[in-house]
Amino acid sequence: MGNLYSKIFITGASSGIGRQLALDYAREGAELWLLARSELKLAELSREIQTLGGQAHILVCDATDEPSFLTALATAQEESTGFDLVIANAGWGGRMQYPGDKNIEVLNQVIDLNFRAATQTLEYYAKFMVMAKQGHLVGVSSIAGFRGAPGGAAYSATKAALISYLESLRFSVSPFGVFVTDIRPGFVRTPMTAKNVVPMPFLMDVERASQKIRRAISRKRKRFAFPWQMAVLLHLIKAAPDFLYDWVAALTFGKEAVTGRLGKSDSNTPT
Ligand SMILES: NC(=O)c1ccc[n+]([C@@H]2O[C@H](COP(=O)([O-])OP(=O)(O)OC[C@H]3O[C@@H](n4cnc5c(N)ncnc54)[C@H](OP(=O)(O)O)[C@@H]3O)[C@@H](O)[C@H]2O)c1
Secondary structure, three states: OOOOOOEEEEEOOOOHHHHHHHHHHHHOOOEEEEEEOOHHHHHHHHHHHHHOOOEEEEEEOOOOOHHHHHHHHHHHHHHHOOOOEEEEOOOOOOOOOOOOOOHHHHHHHHHHHHHHHHHHHHHHHHHHHHHHOOEEEEEEOOHHHOOOOOOOHHHHHHHHHHHHHHHHHHHHHHHHOEEEEEEEEOOEOOHHHHOOOOOOOOOEOHHHHHHHHHHHHHOOOOEEEEOHHHHHHHHHHHHOOHHHHHHHHHHHHOHHHHOOOOOOOOOOOOO
16 A cells, blocks of 8 residues: 555554554654653654654643643644644543443543544644645544444444534535545454453454555545444444344343443543
């Protein structure tokens, strides 16, 4: 896969999908700006990229802390003098438990990261790309945005909102030559899914996921759901009547999940 992009900004680059994308784009010769909270992990990634002959700039920042996040976005814009690819990837599963004391806290954190920070990233760089009449904006949503998934009310809702946002954004920026891609992964083996206690059909390695995501981006796909088996299943489920969806959800996630007793509420602390 030849690289079409020379300057790339990625949020949530310290682990999982974001990390793999950073490594693979570095191998293809791109200069990278990488944001996450974990300084240690970003520094280690930056060293790895340097040994590959690449160049990485790290931005240690909590994307839900709006003033410092907007400052980090501005710093990256200034240093790079403009990105040709921006990937809003940072996200958190935010499992909720019923009854639970932490659900409002989890809900706020998930909204702030998965929707507010993702859309702020894209909106911030959309302005410069529209003025430059070039660029590519990518949001990492999820197949969980297709319908409400058990145990993940906040997660599903924010991913559904992000899907809608990306589609609308595309209408607004495409007349200026700016592309928008909505990446909707199924289950990918990352630290996020390592915590999952539910079955994960068609679980994919992160290397393969990165390859598929980069191919979809280079082909300027408007949306890309993968793996295809999961995408087909979910398109069918989207149109299915509630009784059928409830049955499939119970079958897939187990009885505990659909009765709200799936483990404890999660917490999103950097490691
Ligand atoms: N893995 C899957 O099966 C799957 C499926 C569908 C969609 N997705 C989506 O893919 C994206 C990446 O997920 P992943 O599986 O790679 O998860 P991951 O390994 O847990 O990585 C999440 C990344 O987000 C960063 N992050 C978390 N909270 C942050 C905050 N407040 N501020 C800044 N960065 C923050 C984390 O870094 P720090 O902790 O260092 O901040 C990390 O780099 C997410 O949007 C996720 O919803 C994943």
